[in-house]
Amino acid sequence: MTKARSAAQQRAIEQIETYGSHNYHPLPVVVESGSGAWLTDVDGNRYLDFLSAYSAVNFGHSNPDLVKVAVEQLGRVAITSRAVYSATYGPFIQALATLCGKQMVLPMNTGVEAVESSLKLARKWGYEVKGVPEDQANIIVMEGNFHGRTISVISFSDDDDATGSYGPFTPGFLKVPYGDLDAIEAAIDEHTVAILVEPIQGEAGVITPPPGFLPGVREIATRRGVLMIADEIQSGLGRTGSTLYCQQVGVVPDLYLLGKALGGGVVPVSAVVGDEEVLGLLRPGQHGSTFGGNPLAAAVGLAVVRLLETGEMQARSRDLGAYLHERLAGLVGRGVTEVRGIGLWAGVDVDPALGPARAICERLLDRGIIAKDTHGQTIRMAPPLVITREELDLAVDALAEVLAEVSSELGLTPVG
Known part of the structure; x- marks a missing residue:
């Protein structure tokens, strides 16, 4: 054969x-x-x-609804930068925020950009809202994680292939075993600003969480005054049988990280989705992306949301x-x-x-x-x-x- x-x-x-x-x-x-x-x-x-580009093609290759939207938008305008408003941007971010039950969206391009953006946001929230002394913030992450391959993200990877010959690494991260609530509790100190977790660890081998783990993370984060960040870049947008996996266990994190399937297998689209308490801290010039939220990406992203709205x-x-x-x-x-x-x-x-x-x-x-x-x-x-x-x-x-x-x-x- x-x-x-x-x-x-x-x-x-x-x-x-x-x-x-x-x-x-x-x-x-x-x-x-x-x-x-x-x-x-x-x-x-x-x-x-049987791979779907690591879940980037959830809705199938050359999905006719998505291709139609992309081609039509290419005939209008594809890229403007955020120096001006675009007609597709507002409908996209409103629809995505509503789909996730949140107030605001920060659009980026790749999944790892969404992760990096969330790390910056968590630190900013820690300094400006929680009152952590400048340059002292730490973020708790999980062993066996995969959030991308930028320098900051591999700084808390335990994959030798991802980290070899790339140091020195970015400080400010504390690793604990995935699924261990006691370890998370013990790792939190007065400088902790967030807990970053994949609800299901995809690259590690599709490792599902122990019963009660994600609700436990949410409870600890609320009680100890830190943010919960859920990286649903692979687990989200229909892959696990719900729009977001966190919904299946009754958990609402402070920030959702989305990507891959958000671009419908057509263009790179990612996003940090949260409430104004965190995303509202950004001011002009403090974070950005030339391509993030571009008209083409927003048009396709909106079409993806519409596909998911039907269930x-x-x-x-x-x-x-x-x-x-x-x-x-x-x-x-x-x-x-x-x-x-x-x-x-x-x-x-x-x-x-x-x-x-x-x-x-x-x-x-x-x-x-x-x-x-x-x-x-x-x-x-x-x-x-x-x-x-x-x-x-x-x-x-x-x-x-x-x-x-x-x-x-x-x-x-x-x-x-």
Whole structure:
């Protein structure tokens, strides 16, 4: 079932490897187009996308509603900078604030820009509202986190690949174990201004929080007078079966961080969403972005909000996600040691006896399925929310076939 790859495709890969910085290790396929849950390479081979560009393509490739809005806006004006008002900006930020139940929006471009912006806002709030002495603020973060790869953000990463040879790092961050409320409580001091948490740790392998953890973080933050910042860049906007994962556990953070799917798989759009108490502290010249909130981004972002307002995408994620997890659970003991996640999002741990998850993903690619490994043994699965039940079956059946094939080659007997 190996997908045929032409000499032209191989030349394209060699060109990228020769002239491009090697900061990624892509699967050996050169994509030319996409539609819905499918991608097509330069040779015409089709692949079921089980990654969605790390949840940036929640609503499918070339979503007709989003493409229509983008093309129409390109014909009007795409970029103005924030030196003037734009016609699409106001409707976008009002709709997004309302969707999240907040008062204000700070639009940026990439997810890590939203994270960096929230760190600045938390420190500013700490100095100007809480009264922390200047340059003494600290922010509590979680072990195993992934919030991007800028210098400040990797300053509190514990991933050696992300941090090696990049010091010195930005001070002011205290790491505690994810899921440990006692550790958070103990780490807070009079200079703490915020707790930054991914409600679900995506890059770490789709690690879901222990019961009561997020409500506990909210309670501690309120009682101890610090901000709660929820990085929903991957978990938000329908991925887990609700608009925001925090909604499922009855938690309202002070700041939401959004990105990836907010641009609909069309343009980079991110945002910090919160109330005036924090976002209202910014004054002209204190923070900005030439492209943040540009007319094209705002038009697409508004269209994304409109898609989410119907609830259809969230319902698809809930219903199809339950089916996906039911199917994946059947692979435990058959080359899989654990499955985690919620909605159309799963972390599948491959039995180390079968080799690394990367090798499994390469075999899946040969069967027309695009999935990506993380941290050695975990396959991340995050298909577009427009995927069908039949397409889910294609992917899970392919994974079962690959696991059985590898087990047979190694002379292993599956359990169950």
